[in-house]
Amino acid sequence: MEEKIVVRIFPDGRIQAETKGIKGEKCTNYMKVLEEILSARTLESTYTEEFYETEQVKIRQTEQDYLKTTL
Amino acid sequence: MSVSLTMIPVALALRVVMGKERFNNWIESMELPKKTNFKSQRDLISTVKQSGYDAEKWGSMIKTHIRGEKEFFFWEVRDGSWQAIFSKYDSRQMIENFMQTLEQRANRRIFIDTEENLHDEIIAKKVFPTNFYNMDLLKQVLQDNDMYAIQDKNDQIICDLGNAQLLFQQSHPESLITVELVQTADMEAVFRHLSLLDEDYKHYIQDRAYQDMKEKAEEKGLTIENEQILEDNSIVLTLSIQR
Numbered sequence: 003m004e005e006k007i008v009v010r011i012f013p014d015g016r017i018q019a020e021t022k023g024i025k026g027e028k029c030t031n032y033m034k035v036l037e038e039i040l041s042a043r044t045l046e047s048t049y050t051e052e053f054y055e056t057e058q059v060k061i062r063q064t065e066q067d068y069l070k071t072t073l
Numbered sequence: 074m075s076v077s078l079t080m081i082p083v084a085l086a087l088r089v090v091m092g093k094e095r096f097n098n099w100i101e102s103m104e105l106p107k108k109t110n111f112k113s114q115r116d117l118i119s120t121v122k123q124s125g126y127d128a129e130k131w132g133s134m135i136k137t138h139i140r141g142e143k144e145f146f147f148w149e150v151r152d153g154s155w156q157a158i159f160s161k162y163d164s165r166q167m168i169e170n171f172m173q174t175l176e177q178r179a180n181r182r183i184f185i186d187t188e189e190n191l192h193d194e195i196i197a198k199k200v201f202p203t204n205f206y207n208m209d210l211l212k213q214v215l216q217d218n219d220m221y222a223i224q225d226k227n228d229q230i231i232c233d234l235g236n237a238q239l240l241f242q243q244s245h246p247e248s249l250i251t252v253e254l255v256q257t258a259d260m261e262a263v264f265r266h267l268s269l270l271d272e273d274y275k276h277y278i279q280d281r282a283y284q285d286m287k288e289k290a291e292e293k294g295l296t297i298e299n300e301q302i303l304e305d306n307s308i309v310l311t312l313s314i315q316r
Contacts (some may be wrong), residue, residue: 005314007295009286013306015278017080024314029076032314039289040282042080049076 007032009040017042084207085278090116105163108185109148109170110156117148132165138276157184164259203267205250205274210281212271221265237263283308 006022019027019036035043084152111117114135121128121137128148129136135148137157144167147158159168172184205211215222215232222232230241240253270271288314290297299311 006298007312007314009310009312010303011282011286011308013276013279015082015085015275015282017078017082017123017282019078019080021075021316024075033076035293035295036078037080037144038245039293039295040082040285041082042082042282044080044254048074048077048078064143 007036009036082278082282084210084281085204085275105147105159105168106151106156107159107168109155109157109183110185110191111183114155116315117155119173120179120183121122121148124175126175160260166208166259199253200253201267202251203250204271205241206243206247208241210277211241211250211270211274214270214277218269218273220270234263234266237265239292279308283310286310286312 003022004022007024008020008022009052012018017036017040024032029049030064033047037043091111093097109117111120115283117135118128121135126137126139129148135152136145138145144163146160146163148155149158150156157172176183208224208230212222212224212230215230218230220234222230224230228243232239232241236259237253240255241250242253243250254260287297294315295309295312296315298313301309301311303309
């Protein structure tokens with residue numbers, strides 16, 4: 003899936019952003035990028051199930067790597 | 074979709090809610106009662122009506138319009154006497170005109186001078202918070218709205234509205250800008266000006282965020298793929314991540 007960010011800038015100055023197709027902690031990096039570009043600070047962030055799923059995959063992968071090196 | 078963010082530009086606070094409804098709520102708590110010598114409800118209604126004003130019964134109160142249908146106040150019994158309950162932020166001139174006109178037309182003294190009433194004549198000096206953090210941007214918004222403003226050596230912005238003077242101050246570059254209302258004759262007019270400033274300031278913030286995104290996205294590895302303006306005037310940008 004293509005990686006995208008949809009940014010909505012409201013007339014009252016508020017900004018909402020959603021990342022699409024960006025997996026794991028890479029999302030968090032883009033939060034900082036958006037804050038820098040827009041001279042803004044994040045008030046609230048909500049991680050979706052997909053974020054946690056990809057995190058779990060990474061944890062499992064890390065566990066597997068650990069087992070490979072220890073066995 | 075992986076993460077959803079709500080952000081606010083550093084030049085903006087969303088603490089003060091402006092707008093007409095807010096003003097009406099605020100004004101309700103700012104009463105300015107004027108005592109009268111009306112002997113009874115009948116005396117009040119007949120005198121007010123004979124003087125060319127209306128006097129509608131509203132429960133235990135009487136409603137009278139001034140300046141046509143646009144403005145009104147209530148008469149109410151308090152401490153055993155009928156009182157005209159104006160707002161502290163009604164135009165002093167309008168209140169005085171009404172009181173004088175009523176007394177002239179009724180050909181009698183109606184309103185009782187009290188120490189409290191005299192005290193009310195002292196011009197209020199009040200400080201309120203705003204949603205603004207950026208003095209330069211505020212100055213720009215004031216100029217664009219044809220509000221005459223000068224910045225003094227202490228970096229305060231003084232704005233003359235004719236019948237009122239606004240003093241914008243910021244104690245620290247990261248602190249919220251406050252507005253002090255000096256020589257205020259008509260609070261409602263001042264509040265309208267502040268609401269307009271608030272709205273325009275936010276439009277500038279929206280425009281600045283859009284321009285920043287257009288100018289800086291590329292250098293951060295993002296490409297603007299699509300732009301859209303929604304019915305509520307929100308700007309929606311779809312960015313793709315460069316590989």
